[in-house]
Amino acid sequence: MTGWPPSTLEQQALGPILNPNELGATPDAVVALARSSRYRPQFVAAFESEPGIFDVAAALASYVRTIVAGDAPFDRFIAGDASAIGESARRGFALFRTHARCTTCHAGPLLSDERFHNTGVAWRTGTVTDEGRYRVTQAPADRGAFKTPTLREIARTAPYMHDGSIPSLAEVIDFYDSGGVPNPGLDREIRPLQLSKTEKQDLLAFLRSLTGTIREGM
Ligand code: HEC
Structure with a gap:
């Protein structure tokens, strides 16, 4: 059911839920959630039976199949349509690749x-609030490391970061501009950028050019 690597979206959907290194839930807890008053009526309507763990996998996989991103203005720009994004976004893309160092990750x-x-x-409060990757590697620099x-x-997709602690993209840019949060394992690519107001707006325009068409309901 949760073999690795997963060969179906259904297997993938249950993987992180049951994996002790990720959410670490038990199958019983998952089924209890599906049978709670919050979800049971929708499960019964969709599957016409009392929900079990495979119905949870099917429901999650069906949702994930509707998320197909592509054809953003930025994709058309990269494909050769120079006018697909505005001047500000083009300047933002240049910054993203150079001075702002975003493409290192x-x-x-x-x-x-x-x-x-x-x-x-994860270090905003002065101590680490979520050890992140450290829990798997036990490498001190991974205390508070997360996957890009x-x-x-x-x-x-606001709010941002693993804990949803940054409400807007403008504030994410401010976060990077100030050099993240100093801590013993801070990535060496994260450092104060001293961006001007216009440069921040340009980066924002670039990030907005990554929004494309989501095809729904397959
Ligand atoms: C050293 C690698 C690294 C660099 C450099 C970097 N990022 Fe990130 N970025 C990450 C990681 C890791 C996260 C997730 C952090 C977390 O959730 O705690 C992240 C999160 C984000 C998010 C939020 C994504 C979400 O879905 O919540 C945005 C937006 C973002 N970065 C934009 C940028 C921009 C713009 C730059 C350049 C100014 C940049 N990043 C530079 C690694 C990096």
Whole structure:
């Protein structure tokens, strides 16, 4: 049911829920949630029976199948349509790749290197609030390291960071501008940027150009 690597979206859906290194739930707890008053009526309406663990997997997989991102203005720009994004977004993209150093982590088609980095989000209170990757590697620098998320559709997915602690994209840019949150394992690519007001707006315009068409209901 949860073999690795998963060969279906249904298997993938249950993987993180049951994996002790991720959510670490038990199948019983998952089924109890599906049978709670909050979800049971929808499950019964959809599956016409008392929900079990495979119905949870099917429901999650069906939802995930509707998330297909693509054809953002930025994709058309990369494909050669220079006018697909405005001047500000073009300046923002240049900054993103150069002075602002964002592509050291947010690179490739998904704008993620799929690696773990400590940006200091988990260190806001002076001590680490979530050990993140450290729980798996036990490497001190991984205290508060998280996997670089994709930036596709980012303008639609507030709030930001693993804990939802940053409400807006403008504030995410301020967070990077100030050099993240200092801590013993802060990634060396995270450092104060001293961006001007216009540069911040340009980065924001670029991030907004990553919003495309989501096809729904397959
Ligand atoms: C050292 C690697 C690294 C660099 C450099 C970096 N990021 Fe990130 N970024 C991350 C990681 C890791 C996270 C997730 C942090 C967390 O959730 O605690 C993240 C999160 C984000 C998020 C929130 C994503 C979400 O879904 O919540 C945005 C937006 C973002 N970064 C934009 C940028 C921009 C713009 C720059 C350049 C100014 C940049 N990043 C530079 C690694 C990096």
